[in-house]
Amino acid sequence: MAKKVQGNTASPLERTSRMLDLVPYINTHQGISLVDLAEVFEVTTDQMISDLTTLWMCGLPGYTPLELMDLDFESGYVTIRNAPTLARPRSITHEEGVALVLGLEVLRSSISTEREDLIAAIASLSQRIARLVNLPLALSASSDISHEVTTTVRQAISHRSGLKISYHSLYKDEISSRVVLPLEILESQGTLYLHAYCFTAQDFRHFRIDRIRSAESAEVEKPSTTPPVNPEKIRFEVKVVRPTRDVAERFEESNLEAGTVFKSSSFSQHWIARSVLASGGAVELLSPAEIRSEIAERAQMILNRYEG
Amino acid sequence: MVSRKSERLINLTIALLATKRFITKSEIFKTIDGYEGSSESKERMFERDKDDLRSLGIEIEVGSFDPLFNDEAGYRIKQERYQLDLGDIAALEISLLSLAAQAWQGASLDDAAQRALVKLNSLGIAIDEENMPDSAPFFSDGGPDLPIITRAIAEHQILEFTYRNYELTDEVRSVVPIGLSTRSGFWYFTGVDQSIEEVRTFRFDRVIGSFIVKKGPKEFETPENFDSQRIFERDIATQAVIDIRLGKGTSLRALASSTKSIGEWDQVRIPILDMRTLSALILWHGDDVYVHSPNELREIIIAGLKDLVKTHG
Numbered sequence: 001m002a003k004k005v006q007g008n009t010a011s012p013l014e015r016t017s018r019m020l021d022l023v024p025y026i027n028t029h030q031g032i033s034l035v036d037l038a039e040v041f042e043v044t045t046d047q048m049i050s051d052l053t054t055l056w057m058c059g060l061p062g063y064t065p066l067e068l069m070d071l072d073f074e075s076g077y078v079t080i081r082n083a084p085t086l087a088r089p090r091s092i093t094h095e096e097g098v099a100l101v102l103g104l105e106v107l108r109s110s111i112s113t114e115r116e117d118l119i120a121a122i123a124s125l126s127q128r129i130a131r132l133v134n135l136p137l138a139l140s141a142s143s144d145i146s147h148e149v150t151t152t153v154r155q156a157i158s159h160r161s162g163l164k165i166s167y168h169s170l171y172k173d174e175i176s177s178r179v180v181l182p183l184e185i186l187e188s189q190g191t192l193y194l195h196a197y198c199f200t201a202q203d204f205r206h207f208r209i210d211r212i213r214s215a216e217s218a219e220v221e222k223p224s225t226t227p228p229v230n231p232e233k234i235r236f237e238v239k240v241v242r243p244t245r246d247v248a249e250r251f252e253e254s255n256l257e258a259g260t261v262f263k264s265s266s267f268s269q270h271w272i273a274r275s276v277l278a279s280g281g282a283v284e285l286l287s288p289a290e291i292r293s294e295i296a297e298r299a300q301m302i303l304n305r306y307e308g
Numbered sequence: 309m310v311s312r313k314s315e316r317l318i319n320l321t322i323a324l325l326a327t328k329r330f331i332t333k334s335e336i337f338k339t340i341d342g343y344e345g346s347s348e349s350k351e352r353m354f355e356r357d358k359d360d361l362r363s364l365g366i367e368i369e370v371g372s373f374d375p376l377f378n379d380e381a382g383y384r385i386k387q388e389r390y391q392l393d394l395g396d397i398a399a400l401e402i403s404l405l406s407l408a409a410q411a412w413q414g415a416s417l418d419d420a421a422q423r424a425l426v427k428l429n430s431l432g433i434a435i436d437e438e439n440m441p442d443s444a445p446f447f448s449d450g451g452p453d454l455p456i457i458t459r460a461i462a463e464h465q466i467l468e469f470t471y472r473n474y475e476l477t478d479e480v481r482s483v484v485p486i487g488l489s490t491r492s493g494f495w496y497f498t499g500v501d502q503s504i505e506e507v508r509t510f511r512f513d514r515v516i517g518s519f520i521v522k523k524g525p526k527e528f529e530t531p532e533n534f535d536s537q538r539i540f541e542r543d544i545a546t547q548a549v550i551d552i553r554l555g556k557g558t559s560l561r562a563l564a565s566s567t568k569s570i571g572e573w574d575q576v577r578i579p580i581l582d583m584r585t586l587s588a589l590i591l592w593h594g595d596d597v598y599v600h601s602p603n604e605l606r607e608i609i610i611a612g613l614k615d616l617v618k619t620h621g
Contacts, residue, residue, distance in 0.1 A: 012313040012360075013317075013364065015314045016313075016318060016364065017364050019318055024427075027432075040426060042422070054311050054314055054318075058319050060326055061340055061341075063341055088387075088391040089392045090390060091365070092424050093365040096421070096423055096424035096427075098417065098420070099420045099421035100408050102417070102447070102490075103407070103408025103412060106408075106411050107407050107445055111441040115441060117439070118400075118441055121404055122404055125394075125401055125404060128394050128395060132393070132394065138461050139458070139487070141489060142490070168558045168559075174555075174556075210492075243475070243476045244476060245475070245476050248476060256476060275592070276616075276620075278589070278591045279591075280587065280588065280611070280613075280616065281611075281612050281613075281615020284620065285620065292620050296621040298595060300613075301595055302595050302613055303610065303613040305598060306598075306599075
């Protein structure tokens with residue numbers, strides 16, 4: 001997960017923006033604790049006290065107690081009075097509108113079509129926000145994850161119960177049925193993984209949630225606590241024949257030129273063979289020799305079918 | 309110092325919001341706390357403050373309070389432009405917007421989404437937890453440039469950028485974007501390529517370096533049949549007809565527009581978005597897949613296989 005860069009909370013503009021948003025928030029959350037308020041605005045308590053102290057000096061021209069906002073936060077709990085001009089939240093910016101509309105889009109794609117009430121509410125919200133920030137409705141986002149699967153997996157994690165999943169292994173191109181004890185859901189580079197103990201493999205495994213075809217609860221025993229065995233990585237060597245973007249992205253190698261030789265490794269010989277096949281002659285596998293000759297045989301066999 | 313600046317900006321905002329009529333610069337200097345020094349430095353301060361407020365998205369109106377006389381210009385902020393106005397908003401809608409904002413956790417627009425959420429929560433409407441959908445979606449990180457694209461879509465601007473093409477030679481493209489989409493963890497934008505005047509789709513992570521924003525062509529019109537929801541949909545004219553062995557080719561089947569059983573094999577039709585991507589996916593599946601048509605696709609596959617035999621045999 002990308003680490004969030006902490007903004008410069010002391011930049012005067014950022015502070016101004018935050019203080020303008022503080023007034024309406026306190027207005028509808030009277031009596032909120034300083035600690036909670038600091039958390040909502042993602043600043044330290046000291047920064048929050050400093051913001052409130054500055055706000056306390058602000059008001060209408062004249063700047064007598066009558067015109068100043070009435071802010072109270074000495075007790076550790078914050079209340080505000082006499083701030084009618086700033087009492088309503090500010091309108092949202094273009095960027096904020098983009099975030100909400102795209103968020104609504106992906107939300108719509110992830111909920112089951114039976115929830116017509118939600119789908120209608122989302123459509124109406126999207127339209128209103130898009131109009132507000134002058135955003136063309138030319139955005140689309142979809143979630144590839146089955147609604148039923150995620151719900152079942154999350155329930156199994158919270159009940160500490162087992163699951164029988166049908167899983168598509170991309171490298172083997174097989175759908176296998178596995179019994180697992182789900183432990184947690186992890187996110188890495190935009191993909192969700194289920195970390196689970198797999199009774200079929202008798203080891204801990206990560207499963208891509210978008211490749212779980214179905215999931216149902218299953219009886220399991222507690223997993224044995226023997227340490228997992230790490231399979232050995234297969235080292236391979238590839239020579240570039242024609243540099244293409246496909247090759248660069250598939251093998252995660254940049255700066256490719258015809259004739260470049262690079263080394264890499266993979267846990268799966270299926271992945272190596274299939275990746276070279278998919279490159280359609282743009283790369284040559286130099287080693288291991290067994291996979292190399294397997295590729296030649298398979299390519300010839302498929303070719304015979306086309307030419308036969 | 310920092311405190312003083314924010315204080316002055318807040319006071320200026322309050323004064324300009326509270327006034328019905330336009331107030332002049334001299335009134336501002338006289339009544340609003342914080343404008344000090346020579347008249348020149350006050351002027352400079354005020355110009356900067358106006359720019360700063362505008363950069364926060366606050367609209368400052370300029371006008372004169374008596375149109376018959378050539379008066380000194382006056383300023384005000386309209387409450388209805390300043391305030392968030394989404395019409396009547398229900399508890400359920402606030403809940404949906406919270407989920408929409410949460411989808412950005414750890415991804416590009418996380419901060420903007422959180423700021424929007426604070427504003428929405430300031431409306432003082434309780435969340436409807438009962439009717440919430442029970443799964444929360446999430447975004448993959450599209451980088452910080454998403455708003456550049458959406459703004460360019462809204463304003464028909466030209467984006468110039470270096471793009472990594474199939475041959476791995478980087479080329480400069482000039483595009484008026486018309487749509488933004490995300491699918492399978494990748495972000496895409498679609499636009500009218502200015503040099504060929506045709507609609508093309510680009511993947512974000514293949515853009516090298518940053519975007520240069522330029523003024524768009526006069527009287528730009530979005531191509532009539534364009535629909536961002538359908539960029540990846542299945543109604544594309546050219547379809548490949550291929551056989552897939554039973555129980556195999558799950559990722560190819562996911563792209564199929566129709567499937568017909570023929571014994572040990574299934575015959576599927578796949579819309580062709582990109583001939584090279586599809587041929588690579590077909591080759592990946594080895595002898596579990598056989599292409600009937602179109603001929604162009606067959607020829608790419610056969611040429612690839614011949615190359616493989618030649619280099620590996």
